[in-house]
Amino acid sequence: MTHDFVRPLTLTLGHLYPDQLNLYGDRGNIMTLQYRCQMRGIQFRAVGLGIGDALAPDEYDMLFIGGGQDKEQAPVAQDLYELKAIGLWAAIEDDMPVLAVCGGYQLLAHYYRPAEGPDMRGLGVFDAWTIHKGPRSPRCIGNIALSWNGSTLVGFENHGGRTYLGTAKPLGKVLKGSGNNAEDRTEGAIYRNAYGTYLHGxxxxxxxxxxxxxxxxxxxxxYGEEYLLAMAGQTEPSETADHAAQGLHQNGTVALAAEKKTENSLKPSDILTPLDDKLEWEAHAYILERLGLHSAALTALSAYKK
Incomplete structure (x- = not known):
């Protein structure tokens, strides 16, 4: 059920450095977001932001930055620090979701020390740093699984640098694989709604x-919780929700009502129509099985079937 005041939902993603940082199928992440939005009637648009392009945070609702080789990261690191830093920081502090993979993850930490050459200065979004211990040091490569939010995440990692966390909270705990550094079983980092990870496309x-x-x-x-719940037909429209839907801030967010629900009261399943994810969960479980995590594989499949 929908209401007259509900307008089509739209999301715009800013894809940072699509030509330089595009290893190991990282574009698959954007394709997945686009597909899952379109299947629900959410209008999705991805905009590339290359070297020399300014980042205006009020033009985007999500940001993505992928991974690349060391030689490609150097000019990206300079552009990120000199041109995009202010806009990116403003977006992150305003709770815009950001997904940073591998090289992108490293450049959102304090610095990356490559096997050769000077350090690459990062933005310090994540209280973390990365050190490549040299060509003789084995790479962290292969399938990986980690615990996340009461569930599991699976993916593929391939990195020579070792990332160490300061006060940053990890994305998850490594169940099998290397993760940040193959030492402390942490993987990725979180700051507000920004997620750094070594799991590729x-x-x-x-x-x-x-x-x-x-x-x-x-x-x-x-859009705010009240508007989304009304859009999903779980509540009746209110004057507050209507005003929130019409009164978008300049940066694209809405002023939420004082009586809005607590942050933990709304889940993705409350507002997003379920999709047929049978193949996705079978692929997820297959990786867990290959890694010897048989119980986790059964749990993943049973969770989907519910």
Missing amino acids: SLLPKNPHFADHLIYLALKRK
Whole structure:
């Protein structure tokens, strides 16, 4: 059920450095977000932001930055720090969802020290740093699984650098694989709604629950809980919700009502129509099985079947 005041939902994603940072199927993450939005009638648009392009945070609802080789990261690091830093920081502090993979993850931490050459200065979004211990040090490569939010995430990692966390909260705990550094069983980092990870382009295709989490965060930030619940037919429209829907801030977010629900009261499943994710969860479970995590594989499949 929908109401007359409900307008079509729209999301715009800013894709940072699509030509430089595009290893290991990272574009698959954007394709997954686009597909899952379109299947629900959410208008989705991805805009590339290359070297020399300014980042105006009020033009986007989500941001993505992928991974690349060291030689490609150097000019990106300079552009990110000199041109896009202010806009990116403003977006993150305003709780815009950001997904940063591998090289992108490293550049959102304090610095990356490559095997050769000077340090690459990062933005310090994540209280973390990365050190490549040299060509003789084994790479962290292969399938990986980690615990996340009461569930599991699976993916593929391939990185030579070792990332160490300061006060940053990890994305998850490594069940099998290397993760941040192959030492402390941490993987990724979180700051507000920004997520850094070494899991490449199989991340969102094989983890539909995490893809929906990012979509949910973007919608919640832009439209507010009351409007989304009314859109989903779970509440009757109110004057407050109507005003919120019409009164978008300049940065695309809405002023939420004082009586809005608590942050933990709304889940992605409350506002996002379920999709047929049978193949996605079978692929997810297959990786868990290959890693010897048989119990986790059964749990993943049973969770989907519910």
